[in-house]
Amino acid sequence: MFSLYLRLIWARIRGQMQYKAAFWVDLIGFLVTSGIDFVVIAILFTRFDSLAGWSIYEIGLLYALTQISFSFAEMIMRGFDAPFETMMQRGSFDGVLIRPLDSFFQVLSSEFQLRRLGRTAQASAVLIFALSNLAIDWTFAKIVLFVLTLIAGTIIYSAIIVIGATICFWTIKTPEVINAFTHGGNQLASYPLSIYNEWIRRIFLMVIPIAFTNYPTALVLLNRSDPHGLAAQIAWASPLVALVFFGVARLFWQYGVNSYQSTGS
Amino acid sequence: MALIEVENVAKTFRVAKRYEGRFGAIRSLLAREYREVHAVDKVSFQLEAGEMVGYIGPNGAGKSTTIKMLTGILVPSSGRIMVAGRVPYQERVAHVRKIGVVFGQRSQLWWDLPTIESFELLRHIYKIPFERWRENLDTFSDILELGPFLHTPVRQLSLGQRMRADLAAALLHDPNILFLDEPTIGLDVVAKDRIRQFLQRINKERGTTVILTTHDLEDIERLCQRVILIDHGTLIYDGALEELRNRFGRERTVVIDIENGLPDNAHDWRPIGVNSVRREGRRFWFSFDRHATTAAALIGEIAQRYQIRDLTVEEPKIETIVRQIYESGSVTV
Amino acid sequence: MRLYFEIGLRAFRRATIYRSAYIAGILTNAFFGTLICFMYQALYGSGGNVAGMSLHDAITYVWLTQSLISVGGGWMSTDIIQTIRTGEIANDMARPWSFFGYWLSRSFGERLLNLILRGTLTYLIGVLYFRAAIPSLEQFTPFLIAVLLSMVLSFSFGFIINMIAFWTIDATSMVWLVNTIMMFFSGFLLPLAFFPAPLAAIARLLPFQAITSLPVLIFLGKIEDIAILNSFLLQLFWIVLLVSVSLMIQRAAMRKLVIQGG
Numbered sequence: 001m002f003s004l005y006l007r008l009i010w011a012r013i014r015g016q017m018q019y020k021a022a023f024w025v026d027l028i029g030f031l032v033t034s035g036i037d038f039v040v041i042a043i044l045f046t047r048f049d050s051l052a053g054w055s056i057y058e059i060g061l062l063y064a065l066t067q068i069s070f071s072f073a074e075m076i077m078r079g080f081d082a083p084f085e086t087m088m089q090r091g092s093f094d095g096v097l098i099r100p101l102d103s104f105f106q107v108l109s110s111e112f113q114l115r116r117l118g119r120t121a122q123a124s125a126v127l128i129f130a131l132s133n134l135a136i137d138w139t140f141a142k143i144v145l146f147v148l149t150l151i152a153g154t155i156i157y158s159a160i161i162v163i164g165a166t167i168c169f170w171t172i173k174t175p176e177v178i179n180a181f182t183h184g185g186n187q188l189a190s191y192p193l194s195i196y197n198e199w200i201r202r203i204f205l206m207v208i209p210i211a212f213t214n215y216p217t218a219l220v221l222l223n224r225s226d227p228h229g230l231a232a233q234i235a236w237a238s239p240l241v242a243l244v245f246f247g248v249a250r251l252f253w254q255y256g257v258n259s260y261q262s263t264g265s
Numbered sequence: 266m267a268l269i270e271v272e273n274v275a276k277t278f279r280v281a282k283r284y285e286g287r288f289g290a291i292r293s294l295l296a297r298e299y300r301e302v303h304a305v306d307k308v309s310f311q312l313e314a315g316e317m318v319g320y321i322g323p324n325g326a327g328k329s330t331t332i333k334m335l336t337g338i339l340v341p342s343s344g345r346i347m348v349a350g351r352v353p354y355q356e357r358v359a360h361v362r363k364i365g366v367v368f369g370q371r372s373q374l375w376w377d378l379p380t381i382e383s384f385e386l387l388r389h390i391y392k393i394p395f396e397r398w399r400e401n402l403d404t405f406s407d408i409l410e411l412g413p414f415l416h417t418p419v420r421q422l423s424l425g426q427r428m429r430a431d432l433a434a435a436l437l438h439d440p441n442i443l444f445l446d447e448p449t450i451g452l453d454v455v456a457k458d459r460i461r462q463f464l465q466r467i468n469k470e471r472g473t474t475v476i477l478t479t480h481d482l483e484d485i486e487r488l489c490q491r492v493i494l495i496d497h498g499t500l501i502y503d504g505a506l507e508e509l510r511n512r513f514g515r516e517r518t519v520v521i522d523i524e525n526g527l528p529d530n531a532h533d534w535r536p537i538g539v540n541s542v543r544r545e546g547r548r549f550w551f552s553f554d555r556h557a558t559t560a561a562a563l564i565g566e567i568a569q570r571y572q573i574r575d576l577t578v579e580e581p582k583i584e585t586i587v588r589q590i591y592e593s594g595s596v597t598v
Numbered sequence: 599m600r601l602y603f604e605i606g607l608r609a610f611r612r613a614t615i616y617r618s619a620y621i622a623g624i625l626t627n628a629f630f631g632t633l634i635c636f637m638y639q640a641l642y643g644s645g646g647n648v649a650g651m652s653l654h655d656a657i658t659y660v661w662l663t664q665s666l667i668s669v670g671g672g673w674m675s676t677d678i679i680q681t682i683r684t685g686e687i688a689n690d691m692a693r694p695w696s697f698f699g700y701w702l703s704r705s706f707g708e709r710l711l712n713l714i715l716r717g718t719l720t721y722l723i724g725v726l727y728f729r730a731a732i733p734s735l736e737q738f739t740p741f742l743i744a745v746l747l748s749m750v751l752s753f754s755f756g757f758i759i760n761m762i763a764f765w766t767i768d769a770t771s772m773v774w775l776v777n778t779i780m781m782f783f784s785g786f787l788l789p790l791a792f793f794p795a796p797l798a799a800i801a802r803l804l805p806f807q808a809i810t811s812l813p814v815l816i817f818l819g820k821i822e823d824i825a826i827l828n829s830f831l832l833q834l835f836w837i838v839l840l841v842s843v844s845l846m847i848q849r850a851a852m853r854k855l856v857i858q859g860g
């Protein structure tokens with residue numbers, strides 16, 4: 001199955017590479033458009049001293065952690081993004097259902113957007129900027145946690161993209177809903193979770209666990225404590241939270257496919 | 266047990282109502298009502314292995330919906346479908362492994378890649394043994410003349426080439442049943458002919474059951490002994506094509522362009538068996554009853570009077586036949 | 599004129615078909631508004647004025663920009679690019695109407711609906727949950743005029759960018775890039791008052807501030823009396839300029855269509 005996945009993805013990448021100029025324009029485009037978010041933060045820090053006690057470097061760490069995960073998820077889960085919407089509008093999802101493979105697998109392997117590396121590059125630059133100005137006492141455990149958080153973050157964002165795509169089964173046209181949770185969640189996680197009210201904190205820890213893409217891990221790395229009493233050690237639960245959330249998204253997808261088959265056009 | 270069993274199958278869709286009037290827009294934003302559309306309504310038929318059947322009807326008659334239910338894409342609202350002993354949507358993966366599907370309007374190939382690579386990917390998707398795949402590909406390339414464009418990206422293929430490639434792609438895994446949704450739509454005469462010949466061979470040599478929906482009666486005439494006619498979701502005829510044509514599709518039209526020098530009495534002349542004559546400039550339409558005369562006899566007769574520059578014979582349209590069936594009042598199947 | 603009115607009305611109606619997407623759009627705007635408000639609350643901390651803006655001003659600013667997104671402030675439609683891709687544009691251009699006028703009335707209809715329904719509802723959420731300011735009639739009337747002018751302005755700018763796709767194959771990423779630049783320099787992402795001096799100087803030279811920043815500042819009462827007239831004049835200046843460019847591009851596109859057949 002994995003070798004078939006690689007084969008299909010490779011086919012997609014070769015297809016994209018037929019438009020080399022567009023590839024580089026897009027890559028740079030993603031670099032600039034995603035970079036603007038941090039430019040905004042940087043400008044705000046010229047007027048304000050701190051954001052709830054966090055320095056621009058600390059915010060940079062939060063931002064980079066969640067952005068890198070987001071860029072990976074966007075790259076891998078591209079099939080569930082805009083191309084899926086187009087697929088629904090053109091009725092070509094039927095083409096998926098006549099192939100002897102799981103529909104989730106097919107949509108997953110239908111696209112892979114290498115050009116999203118533009119966002120990865122931009123976020124990595126912010127990460128270097130942040131880490132070179134922060135004095136983190138790196139231990140082996142902290143390095144492991146850092147890597148695990150990136151993986152968990154990728155899975156969490158992937159699950160949101162799947163949920164967004166699934167909604168398309170009923171509404172056909174829902175780009176903005178997906179936006180609210182992917183880009184919105186991404187923006188939410190760019191600032192410390194502690195600045196939000198209890199409702200938002202709860203939702204993004206327990207329902208749509210985007211907070212797990214960076215906040216608890218940043219608390220551990222920066223030796224900070226949460227003003228609302230969230231234990232920093234919960235960071236180690238990120239992978240588990242991510243997997244459970246992804247499982248829910250996967251079930252929701254199946255429900256969507258079933259519904260499409262009984263009400264489809 | 267028949268290969269395909271369709272029993273009292275119905276499919277109902279819910280469609281949102283639109284409101285008219287000045288505040289209609291806002292009303293439909295706030296409250297929405299639905300009406301039910303019966304795309305397919307209690308249709309029953311059976312198909313044996315090796316049959317080649319035309320599934321015809323006017324636009325929106327429910328053809329595609331039926332095909333989608335047979336291929337496992339859609340779940341029927343009620344009724345029972347069994348294909349090769351399976352309920353298509355319940356065992357979708359096992360089911361689609363044994364069928365081939367071609368949608369005339371939409372390609373199933375990888376758009377940006379050379380055609381051959383789509384075939385390669387399908388080999389892995391369907392887990393076709395390499396030897397068998399090679400053999401099939403060679404055969405299809407030969408009959409469908411795929412060779413010249415095997416290394417061309419699909420997006421650069423002409424409609425006819427693309428359709429041939431799609432056909433080959435749908436058959437690489439040796440399906441028992443081939444579903445074709447408008448396979449000749451938009452193609453020129455030569456391309457249509459090539460595809461029809463291919464389908465005939467596949468059906469004869471491999472015993473593949475073929476079900477095709479089409480608007481083109483000639484497709485049916487050339488390929489199918491049996492037709493199923495559907496309109497407004499209901500089955501209105503199931504039987505031999507010849508029978509259908511004898512009863513309802515008797516009228517054909519010979520269209521003739523003549524050279525200069527029209528005789529004065531051109532308007533009055535009406536050969537035997539011709540029901541009506543219409544004329545526009547140098548073009549004539551002779552509509553005739555095929556039981557009263559033949560196209561050949563009629564053309565011969567016309568050639569004696571006029572110098573013919575160009576001629577075509579128009580077949581009755583499916584829409585016309587359906588209308589006639591309704592006008593005749595009763596349908597006995 | 600009647601024709602363009604009908605086109606606008608159709609667009610207004612069409613936009614209401616996707617009801618759930620519409621409601622989702624409002625909630626999305628409100629969600630982003632909420633996030634940014636919490637950010638400002640955290641930044642301002644105990645209070646005070648920063649660059650002439652109080653926390654209350656900043657909050658009102660956020661909800662206004664979120665309400666105006668679909669009116670033209672932070673979003674450029676790619677509808678025309680779609681018709682270029684499908685070839686539909688050749689038909690649209692051949693019809694006996696002004697192509698620019700057709701799209702302007704279509705877009706105006708959509709934006710008007712967005713202003714009346716989506717914008718108002720989004721802002722209402724801001725008023726209820728974050729006490730965004732309710733303006734006096736003296737502030738609201740010029741604000742409304744400024745918004746209507748900004749619709750024409752942002753449409754014309756979008757028209758130009760969309761039409762460039764006529765000469766380039768894939769304009770999608772260019773649209774993204776231009777959109778980001780527009781959002782940044784129009785004051786959509788953050789008030790221009792917070793910009794460092796060099797960036798603020800650039801922003802003043804670009805047409806984008808007339809799309810978002812000016813109407814919002816009028817609403818906030820930061821632009822008053824005679825200054826309001828000045829900002830109308832600035833908007834009009836950019837409208838005249840961008841509409842002229844749009845019409846020129848339209849002529850060039852027509853020529854290209856005639857010569858190459860699309």
